[in-house]
Amino acid sequence: MPADLLRHLHAFHVVAEHGGVRPAGGTLLRAPSSVTRAISRVEDALALTLFERRADGMHLTPAGARVLAHAHTIEAELAAVHAQAAHSRTQRRPVAALASLFRERRLALAVQLAALGRMSQVAQASALSQPAVSQAIAGLEADLGQPIFTRGAERMEPTPAGRRWAGHFARALDALGRVRAEGGAAGGDDDDDDDIVIHPGV
Numbered sequence: 449m450p451a452d453l454l455r456h457l458h459a460f461h462v463v464a465e466h467g468g469v470r471p472a473g474g475t476l477l478r479a480p481s482s483v484t485r486a487i488s489r490v491e492d493a494l495a496l497t498l499f500e501r502r503a504d505g506m507h508l509t510p511a512g513a514r515v516l517a518h519a520h521t522i523e524a525e526l527a528a529v530h531a532q533a534a535h536s537r538t539q540r541r542p543v544a545a546l547a548s549l550f551r552e553r554r555l556a557l558a559v560q561l562a563a564l565g566r567m568s569q570v571a572q573a574s575a576l577s578q579p580a581v582s583q584a585i586a587g588l589e590a591d592l593g594q595p596i597f598t599r600g601a602e603r604m605e606p607t608p609a610g611r612r613w614a615g616h617f618a619r620a621l622d623a624l625g626r627v628r629a630e631g632g633a634a635g636g637d638d639d640d641d642d643d644i645v646i647h648p649g650v
Contacts, residue, residue, distance in 0.1 A: 453493050454522070454552040454624055459486035460498065461519040464512070468505040476547070490515075494631030515630055521623040525616040526550065533592040536609060544591035552624065554588045555617040557581055558596065562614035565603035 463472040463483060473480045491498050498512035508516060526549045534543045549555070560570045561581075571578040589596050596610030606614055 452552065453490065453628070454555075454620075455547075455550045456486040456490045456493075457515075457519055457522065457624070457627065458547055458550040459483050460490050461516065461523055463487060463499070463506055464508060464516050464519070467507075494627070496631045511630065515627055518623045518627045518630075522620045522627075525620040525623070529592070529613045529616045532609065532613070533594065536594060538595075538607070538609065539593045540595075541590070541593045543593040548591040549588075551588075552621070554584045555621055557584050558588055558610075559614050559618045559621065561585060561597065561604060562606045562611060565605065567604060 459472065459476060459478070462475050463469055466472045466475065469480045469483045469487070473483045476483060478486075487499065494511075494515070496511040496515070497509050498515055499506040500509055527546060530543065530546045530549060533539065557570055557574060557576075560573060561567065564570055564573070567578055567581050567585075570576075571581045574581065585597065592613075594609070595607060596613060597604045597606055
């Protein structure tokens with residue numbers, strides 16, 4: 449299946465910031481082998497070499513530097529949503545970790561629903577079932593700790609925060625499109641997560 453590029457791009461960004469897989473793994477709470485696998489999936493999806501592997505760490509190639517510039521934009525947009533959600537007065541439950549927002553399909557469905565207002569239309573436009581769309585939106589709302597849509601008889605309207613966050617999501621997805629353009633990668637979202645999680649203290 450196609451790589452979930454957005455999720456793996458988050459790992460790429462952290463490795464680039466830390467200069468190596470092992471320190472990045474500590475930040476991501478993932479085993480080094482899982483982080484290495486994520487980088488390989490990004491490189492395979494884009495058909496680009498993003499890092500030079502050296503004894504003193506991971507060094508960006510010119511292509512990697514270009515991808516990182518777009519990854520910075522994505523990180524900034526989603527980090528803004530995460531920070532706003534964590535400090536929102538409408539928060540009903542704890543907000544999940546920032547990494548939970550790096551799910552392309554959910555972001556795209558939220559943007560579509562904010563524009564169309566009807567889950568049935570979003571399902572048709574996305575070639576998904578309506579329950580699948582509903583589940584994706586509910587998962588996003590759960591991770592943000594609050595509703596981002598109000599359910600009406602005719603339409604689903606974004607909350608004020610939801611409308612603002614849909615704008616952040618759209619800009620993050622636009623930057624992801626520019627990442628794909630760097631290597632001509634195909635779209636896609638497989639929610640297959642075989643990552644090894646390292647729990648704090650282990």
